[in-house]
Amino acid sequence: MPTVHVRLSQRVPETLAPELMKRLFFAASSIEEFQLFTEDGSVVGVELTLNSADSAGVAEKIDRVVAEQVLTQRPLAPRSVWESPVVRSEFTDAFPELLAQDTVVVSGEGQVGFAEPLISLFGYLDRRLRAIALSLEGAREYQYPTLLPTSVLDRFGYFGSFPQFPMFVTRLHNDIDVYADFVERYREEQRVPDDLFAHCSNTDYCLPPTMCYHSFHQYQGRELAGDSVITARGKSFRYESRYHTSLERLWDFTIREIVFMGTPEFAAECRNSVMRQTFALMEELELAGGCEVANDHFFANADTAGKILSQRMMELKFELLLPVAADRSIAVGSFNLHGHFFGESFDIKGPDGGPIASGCVGFGLERLVHAFLSQHGSDPARWPTAVAQEIG
Amino acid sequence: MADNRAVIREFILESITESTVGDDEDIFERGLVRSMFVMQLVLFVEQEFGISVTGDDLQFDNFRTVERIDELVTRKLAAA
Numbered sequence: 047m048p049t050v051h052v053r054l055s056q057r058v059p060e061t062l063a064p065e066l067m068k069r070l071f072f073a074a075s076s077i078e079e080f081q082l083f084t085e086d087g088s089v090v091g092v093e094l095t096l097n098s099a100d101s102a103g104v105a106e107k108i109d110r111v112v113a114e115q116v117l118t119q120r121p122l123a124p125r126s127v128w129e130s131p132v133v134r135s136e137f138t139d140a141f142p143e144l145l146a147q148d149t150v151v152v153s154g155e156g157q158v159g160f161a162e163p164l165i166s167l168f169g170y171l172d173r174r175l176r177a178i179a180l181s182l183e184g185a186r187e188y189q190y191p192t193l194l195p196t197s198v199l200d201r202f203g204y205f206g207s208f209p210q211f212p213m214f215v216t217r218l219h220n221d222i223d224v225y226a227d228f229v230e231r232y233r234e235e236q237r238v239p240d241d242l243f244a245h246c247s248n249t250d251y252c253l254p255p256t257m258c259y260h261s262f263h264q265y266q267g268r269e270l271a272g273d274s275v276i277t278a279r280g281k282s283f284r285y286e287s288r289y290h291t292s293l294e295r296l297w298d299f300t301i302r303e304i305v306f307m308g309t310p311e312f313a314a315e316c317r318n319s320v321m322r323q324t325f326a327l328m329e330e331l332e333l334a335g336g337c338e339v340a341n342d343h344f345f346a347n348a349d350t351a352g353k354i355l356s357q358r359m360m361e362l363k364f365e366l367l368l369p370v371a372a373d374r375s376i377a378v379g380s381f382n383l384h385g386h387f388f389g390e391s392f393d394i395k396g397p398d399g400g401p402i403a404s405g406c407v408g409f410g411l412e413r414l415v416h417a418f419l420s421q422h423g424s425d426p427a428r429w430p431t432a433v434a435q436e437i438g
Numbered sequence: 439m440a441d442n443r444a445v446i447r448e449f450i451l452e453s454i455t456e457s458t459v460g461d462d463e464d465i466f467e468r469g470l471v472r473s474m475f476v477m478q479l480v481l482f483v484e485q486e487f488g489i490s491v492t493g494d495d496l497q498f499d500n501f502r503t504v505e506r507i508d509e510l511v512t513r514k515l516a517a518a
Contacts, residue, residue, distance in 0.1 A: 355477050359496060360466075
């Protein structure tokens with residue numbers, strides 16, 4: 047595969063390098079690998095491994111991402127709101143060993159299955175987070191179906207902000223001629239036709255990128271009797287391109303979500319309460335980590351820089367970051383406030399007749415397992431006693 | 439400076455449906471503007487007053503009211 051060195055038309059300050067890195071695989075599908083080149087504190091070029099010969103076209107796309115989505119951003123100084131008292135200097139990359147033992151199974155891109163003792167660890171961590179959710183007054187748990195109507199994401203402009211993530215569900219169009227034509231071709235070619243989608247027309251459903259959209263959909267057009275808390279655990283799906291890694295970043299993963307709906311003060315109090323309890327849990331689990339102001343991964347949108355700036359300035363999003371290596375941490379949870387955005391988008395009213403304010407907290411359970419294994423190793427005998435006892 | 443306040447007030451009034459805004463009124467808390475408006479405010483003060491708003495100046499509190507924006511502009515102009 048050709049490796050080419052592309053010089054950027056505009057330099058990118060190193061503080062914005064992560065913003066470029068997390069967009070490159072979405073810029074062009076032909077990029078297999080990349081490495082940034084820096085000079086005097088700025089990124090000046092990218093070395094690309096491409097699966098096509100069109101390096102000029104790819105360079106043009108990267109320049110566009112740099113100009114429209116990276117350089118328009120204003121870096122804010124990191125702001126930490128919590129630091130775990132647990133300090134750790136040794137980390138384990140347990141994944142290769144778990145793979146060799148068949149304890150984890152890679153079934154596709156960003157799709158990983160696992161066996162004991164990870165199932166019990168996963169269940170234990172979720173039970174603890176679920177208990178935090180249910181400690182909030184009036185909290186109710188729901189189990190949602192996997193499929194989410196596409197119209198739910200459409201209702202609040204998801205596709206405009208995150209066009210890179212959604213995964214759609216379709217099927218063959220229900221018409222005897224379509225089935226007959228498809229079956230005939232399938233028999234002839236002995237494989238699914240390349241133009242499969244020409245036989246499909248339905249885009250009514252997609253896979254949920256997170257759980258809270260199920261909850262807003264549930265209460266769409268309704269008036270709440272009072273402040274409400276909902277928790278749900280479910281499979282969530284985001285197309286992560288080539289960014290998928292071990293259990294760390296998956297296309298197909300599980301979220302434990304907590305949604306708060308009511309007055310702005312109620313949403314803020316719930317977020318604070320969940321944050322406090324989560325930090326205490328991390329300490330109890332003997333995990334190193336911290337919590338910082340963060341932003342969502344907006345993409346391909348003229349408003350990207352404005353959305354990121356306002357989200358960070360107003361501290362609408364905090365992320366729980368746990369180290370998985372000496373020089374690298376991953377976000378295992380986020381604590382968010384939405385203002386009246388979802389109340390207005392889904393026409394959910396409070397007792398005063400006005401739109402509700404909302405907030406949500408989401409934990410990526412596979413990621414939490416991954417961070418736990420990175421810090422404590424894969425041998426349950428070396429896990430904190432409380433965890434080892436609970437999972438028996 | 440009173441003149442700067444008038445210019446800031448005018449910019450905000452062009453973006454909201456209300457016809458008046460108090461200098462000490464929190465335009466975000468009152469729901470007069472969406473959170474995204476903060477980016478427009480940053481770009482506006484930079485272009486209008488020829489200042490650069492970065493790092494520690496990018497505090498939400500600096501942009502909540504006409505008064506606070508004016509204070510930021512005055513401080514930046516004095517330091518320039």
